[in-house]
Amino acid sequence: MGKALVQNASRIIDENARDLNRAKRSGLSGALIDRLALSQPRIRDMAESLFQIAKLKDPVGEVIETVKRPNGLLIKKVRVPIGVVLIIYEARPNVTSDCIGLCLKSGNAVILRGGSEAINSNIAIFDILNKAASRHRIPGHSISIIKHTDRILVDELLKQAALIDLAIPRGGESLIREVAKRSRIPVIKHYKGVCHTYVDEGAGLSMAEEICFNAKVQRPGVCNAMETMLVNRRIAKRFLPSMIRRFRDAGVQIRGTAEVKRIAGDIRLAKEGDWYEEYLDLILSVKIVKDVDEAIRHIMKYGSYHSDAIVTEDRENAAKFLKEVDSACVYVNASTRFTDGGQFGKGAEMGISTDKIHARGPMGLEELTSYKYIVYGSGQVRK
Amino acid sequence: MGKALVQNASRIIDENARDLNRAKRSGLSGALIDRLALSQPRIRDMAESLFQIAKLKDPVGEVIETVKRPNGLLIKKVRVPIGVVLIIYEARPNVTSDCIGLCLKSGNAVILRGGSEAINSNIAIFDILNKAASRHRIPGHSISIIKHTDRILVDELLKQAALIDLAIPRGGESLIREVAKRSRIPVIKHYKGVCHTYVDEGAGLSMAEEICFNAKVQRPGVCNAMETMLVNRRIAKRFLPSMIRRFRDAGVQIRGTAEVKRIAGDIRLAKEGDWYEEYLDLILSVKIVKDVDEAIRHIMKYGSYHSDAIVTEDRENAAKFLKEVDSACVYVNASTRFTDGGQFGKGAEMGISTDKIHARGPMGLEELTSYKYIVYGSGQVRK
Numbered sequence: 154m155g156k157a158l159v160q161n162a163s164r165i166i167d168e169n170a171r172d173l174n175r176a177k178r179s180g181l182s183g184a185l186i187d188r189l190a191l192s193q194p195r196i197r198d199m200a201e202s203l204f205q206i207a208k209l210k211d212p213v214g215e216v217i218e219t220v221k222r223p224n225g226l227l228i229k230k231v232r233v234p235i236g237v238v239l240i241i242y243e244a245r246p247n248v249t250s251d252c253i254g255l256c257l258k259s260g261n262a263v264i265l266r267g268g269s270e271a272i273n274s275n276i277a278i279f280d281i282l283n284k285a286a287s288r289h290r291i292p293g294h295s296i297s298i299i300k301h302t303d304r305i306l307v308d309e310l311l312k313q314a315a316l317i318d319l320a321i322p323r324g325g326e327s328l329i330r331e332v333a334k335r336s337r338i339p340v341i342k343h344y345k346g347v348c349h350t351y352v353d354e355g356a357g358l359s360m361a362e363e364i365c366f367n368a369k370v371q372r373p374g375v376c377n378a379m380e381t382m383l384v385n386r387r388i389a390k391r392f393l394p395s396m397i398r399r400f401r402d403a404g405v406q407i408r409g410t411a412e413v414k415r416i417a418g419d420i421r422l423a424k425e426g427d428w429y430e431e432y433l434d435l436i437l438s439v440k441i442v443k444d445v446d447e448a449i450r451h452i453m454k455y456g457s458y459h460s461d462a463i464v465t466e467d468r469e470n471a472a473k474f475l476k477e478v479d480s481a482c483v484y485v486n487a488s489t490r491f492t493d494g495g496q497f498g499k500g501a502e503m504g505i506s507t508d509k510i511h512a513r514g515p516m517g518l519e520e521l522t523s524y525k526y527i528v529y530g531s532g533q534v535r536k
Numbered sequence: 537m538g539k540a541l542v543q544n545a546s547r548i549i550d551e552n553a554r555d556l557n558r559a560k561r562s563g564l565s566g567a568l569i570d571r572l573a574l575s576q577p578r579i580r581d582m583a584e585s586l587f588q589i590a591k592l593k594d595p596v597g598e599v600i601e602t603v604k605r606p607n608g609l610l611i612k613k614v615r616v617p618i619g620v621v622l623i624i625y626e627a628r629p630n631v632t633s634d635c636i637g638l639c640l641k642s643g644n645a646v647i648l649r650g651g652s653e654a655i656n657s658n659i660a661i662f663d664i665l666n667k668a669a670s671r672h673r674i675p676g677h678s679i680s681i682i683k684h685t686d687r688i689l690v691d692e693l694l695k696q697a698a699l700i701d702l703a704i705p706r707g708g709e710s711l712i713r714e715v716a717k718r719s720r721i722p723v724i725k726h727y728k729g730v731c732h733t734y735v736d737e738g739a740g741l742s743m744a745e746e747i748c749f750n751a752k753v754q755r756p757g758v759c760n761a762m763e764t765m766l767v768n769r770r771i772a773k774r775f776l777p778s779m780i781r782r783f784r785d786a787g788v789q790i791r792g793t794a795e796v797k798r799i800a801g802d803i804r805l806a807k808e809g810d811w812y813e814e815y816l817d818l819i820l821s822v823k824i825v826k827d828v829d830e831a832i833r834h835i836m837k838y839g840s841y842h843s844d845a846i847v848t849e850d851r852e853n854a855a856k857f858l859k860e861v862d863s864a865c866v867y868v869n870a871s872t873r874f875t876d877g878g879q880f881g882k883g884a885e886m887g888i889s890t891d892k893i894h895a896r897g898p899m900g901l902e903e904l905t906s907y908k909y910i911v912y913g914s915g916q917v918r919k
Contacts, residue, residue, distance in 0.1 A: 368917075475910050482909045491916065510618070530869040535873035
């Protein structure tokens with residue numbers, strides 16, 4: 154399937170050009186057009202993702218647990234596919250091939266419903282991959298695409314709880330909220346990442362500076378980038394001036410409290426709404442806190458339970474933070490940017506779940522499976 | 537808390553009497569009144585369940601998986617509570633204490649919303665357990681009960697996706713369907729159990745007879761009892777006459793196909809609707825099938841993906857059945873009646889999930905937890 158993508162790259166690029174033309178005519182933003190645009194290198198990247206997925210261990214059939222009961226029953230908990238997975242996504246055509254690869258590898262059938270902006274690109278990618286799959290005896294209809302982009306079809310799909318086992322919306326927060334609200338199918342949600350780094354009084358300050366800089370600047374447009382930096386009052390005067398200078402030199406706009414402004418000079422004052430904001434940009438909220446408890450309270454109030462870090466050499470404060478911050482991924486002395494299926498050793502990912510049901514944090518192949526119990530007896534009956 | 541139940545049994549029985557009086561005046565069925573009625577022995581059973589739960593291993597904090605990454609990051613996947621669990625149930629007051637015990641032991645806060653029929657019993661049980669919990673420094677509001685039984689409050693609760701993490705309806709199918717339809721909170725569903733036993737041509741016939749008899753007769757009113765028996769044509773004439781005689785002697789009404797009738801004599805003919813039916817009673821549907829494939833097709837068409845068994849000494853047919861029947865629990869050579877948290881070694885159970893998301897089959901303490909990733913670094917940043 155990966156090879157078929159590369160071999161048919163020019164057809165994909167032609168269909169993508171139709172989407173791009175329409176997008177430009179309808180005045181789509183530059184950022185969205187960039188997400189939509191495909192090129193030979195981008196198609197090679199899509200193929201490379203499929204090659205990577207192909208190499209991963211097959212999760213289906215894995216025995217998760219074995220229990221031998223006193224009555225002789227042998228109970229095996231075995232990983233099985235979920236069944237039919239519906240993916241609802243927006244303008245990124247690479248989602249089409251990634252999701253086909255991940256669902257197929259985990260033994261699931263997949264129904265794709267991408268945004269109208271990318272519909273020609275998506276249909277071309279689907280068609281190429283589906284034909285390659287059929288040639289290798291993947292059962293028909295294992296991969297399906299919804300070619301009509303009317304919204305009403307999504308509503309109908311989301312009612313088919315008897316036919317579809319799981320819905321995964323991939324895209325902006327408003328898409329996800331809409332799907333979650335209307336679906337009768339279980340939904341795994343990937344809401345925003347309002348990620349924090351708390352620089353504790355026990356932090357090594359040069360390590361803290363490297364971690365915070367990386368978490369904000371290395372790739373600001375993604376959900377695991379830091380949006381708010383919390384700094385312990387006792388080290389604020391030693392830490393903040395050089396840290397903020399470095400951020401400014403990298404083009405980061407700082408929005409801080411009055412206390413931060415007194416220490417760091419000319420910054421914008423943060424408004425209440427800033428603490429909830431996922432900027433996805435070179436903007437950072439900064440606040441000074443009394444201690445680890447105040448940091449935890451801030452994160453639990455304003456955060457999105459995605460990824461949050463403490464920088465400290467103090468074991469007690471680290472333990473408290475790791476225990477009490479109820480986020481999918483909590484870090485001590487590392488950048489929040491590591492919240493990623495590849496970085497976690499999962500090989501590939503469907504996204505980062507901010508849910509607590511079924512899958513939390515990076516969703517790899519295992520998180521796209523369910524399980525069943527296989528029970529081996531020799532005539533046992535219940536007394 | 538268990539001791540407090542026993543010590544206050546007479547208060548619970550007084551409140552239960554109020555519920556019973558109202559139930560009798562309003563003409564509730566005998567079966568429902570039996571479920572509602574509490575007595576000293578039943579209250580001791582409720583207390584005993586709590587003592588059992590107390591003895592179970594604490595699931596919270598368990599390290600499920602540890603990964604050391606090449607960059608030195610140490611990633612621990614750790615079991616954590618889900619958060620706030622809403623239980624919606626019907627007329628059985630013992631659900632009140634069971635759910636409080638299971639949720640508390642797994643670190644979750646619980647909101648109970650029981651049926652109006654048992655409201656006085658439920659409030660008494662809640663009040664006794666909640667007071668005992670407070671005396672032992674369980675945080676306030678860890679256990680809550682909805683004292684008003686207006687339906688509209690349930691609708692409001694099911695919209696509180698920001699405050700409640702999981703809804704578990706316990707009761708009849710219509711209650712569960714209503715909750716699933718209206719909830720914006722993730723729901724784990726416990727639908728009906730239309731359980732099958734398939735007697736293969738390779739079955740030891742006396743073992744098959746014991747297993748089928750147990751699966752139907754030992755306790756017919758529960759979800760893991762057999763509702764349909766499928767028999768391979770090649771052994772039907774040897775197996776069915778004595779099997780059906782034994783069922784009849786135990787008071788089981790047989791509903792079979794014309795072919796079954798020819799072999800087993802005077803039985804009722806099954807209608808199409810019978811194959812979908814969860815009788816929960818001494819009634820059994822019987823069908824003769826050509827082979828294991830036809831048995832699997834029948835089960836996947838009419839079953840409820842709960843518990844299904846094959847009786848056979850043929851390894852190939854057993855393997856095929858275990859692989860292709862997509863039910864929560866699949867058995868070879870044992871009674872479906874073993875689908876139960878206690879029988880599976882889980883110690884206690886919240887019910888039997890027929891869902892494939894988050895929890896499938898018997899739900900014990902582990903299934904009432906989520907997880908988070910704790911990542912230990914030494915200054916790692918993303919390249």
